[in-house]
Amino acid sequence: xxxxxxxxxxxxxxxxxxxxxxxxxxxxxxxxxxxxxxxxxxxxxxxxxxxxxxxxxxxxxxxxxxxxxxxxxxxxxxxxxxxxxxxxxxxxxxxxxxxxxxxxxxxxxxxxxxxxxxxxxxxxxxxxxxxxxxxxxxxxxxxxxxxxxxxxxxxxxxxxxxxxxxxxxxxxxxxxxxxxxxxxxxxxxxxxxxxxxxxxxxxxxx
Numbered sequence: 001x002x003x004x005x006x007x008x009x010x011x012x013x014x015x016x017x018x019x020x021x022x023x024x025x026x027x028x029x030x031x032x033x034x035x036x037x038x039x040x041x042x043x044x045x046x047x048x049x050x051x052x053x054x055x056x057x058x059x060x061x062x063x064x065x066x067x068x069x070x071x072x073x074x075x076x077x078x079x080x081x082x083x084x085x086x087x088x089x090x091x092x093x094x095x096x097x098x099x100x101x102x103x104x105x106x107x108x109x110x111x112x113x114x115x116x117x118x119x120x121x122x123x124x125x126x127x128x129x130x131x132x133x134x135x136x137x138x139x140x141x142x143x144x145x146x147x148x149x150x151x152x153x154x155x156x157x158x159x160x161x162x163x164x165x166x167x168x169x170x171x172x173x174x175x176x177x178x179x180x181x182x183x184x185x186x187x188x189x190x191x192x193x194x195x196x197x198x199x200x201x202x203x204x205x206x
Contacts, residue, residue, distance in 0.1 A: 014047075015188045015201050017153040019119050025071040025096035033061030045187030045202050047155060053193040060194065069096040070114060076137035079130045083116045083139065092141050094118040094127045102131060108173050109134055124149045125161075133169050140167040146181060148205070155201060158184040182206050 023029060037059055044051075072084040072094060079097075086093040097114030113131035117124070125145035131138055147161040160182045167175040187202040 014154060015199050017149070017151070017201055019124070019151055022119055022124050022149075022151075023069050023096070023117070024119055025069050027069040027096075028066040029069065029098075030063055030066045032063045035059045035061065047188055049187045049189035049202075051189070051191040051193075051200075051202075053191065055194060058193065067098055069098060069117075072097060072116070075112075075114070075130060076132070078137045079116075079139050082141065083127060083130070089141075091121075091145070092118070092127045093120065095120065097130065100129070102129070102167075102175050108169070110173075112137075118145065122151050123147050124151060126163075128165060129167060129175075131167065133173065136169075138167060138169065140165050146179065148181070149183065149203070153185060153201060153203070155185045155188040158182070 036057065038057055040053075040057065072079065075084075075097060081088055083092055083094045094116045095118055097116050100113050100115045102110055102113045111132045113129065115129055116127045118127045123145065125147045126142065127145050128139060128141040130140075142163040142165045144161060144163050146163040147159060150157065150159045160180065162180050164178045165176060183203055183205040185201050185203050189200065191198050191200050
């Protein structure tokens with residue numbers, strides 16, 4: 001992942017990603033498919049590095065329709081209490097939801113499923129999920145948030161988290177995850193892509 005910072009002291013200065021550089025409610029996230037046209041060493045990285053992806057290197061594909069970062073105020077009252085209430089549980093006070101697919105089940109209708117993101121408290125993380133199952137709004141928190149990045153994010157930062165989530169509908173369904181995440185910022189510099197240049201950090205996440 002390449003994170004773009006639009007606030008920097010100079011072209012050669014170290015780059016720092018803060019919470020205001022990352023998504024929040026009301027934003028729309030876009031992704032574009034692309035195909036490499038030539039061999040590229042994708043491990044090439046480091047400080048003050050330049051990544052070149054011109055039209056001769058990367059063929060642009062279709063731009064997707066975009067994914068909205070949904071204001072938590074538009075979700076159910078149950079979701080509000082669990083994820084949009086700094087007094088109830090400040091560790092899970094979050095910022096927005098992103099639509100997600102949980103499981104395909106033709107018998108049990110699962111609708112309005114969202115991963116809930118927080119972009120406060122020094123982390124950019126997934127705090128839990130919400131969904132409507134058979135018309136009933138349900139919500140579940142990770143035991144510890146799935147920390148995508150600790151903030152502020154700079155080179156050569158690294159971090160890890162372990163998060164467990166369980167969403168149980170008695171006699172109907174169970175959805176759960178148990179995951180470990182490790183990330184490392186292994187480079188910073190400039191990416192030149194399609195005749196545009198951006199100052200970036202490179203983050204490897206597993």
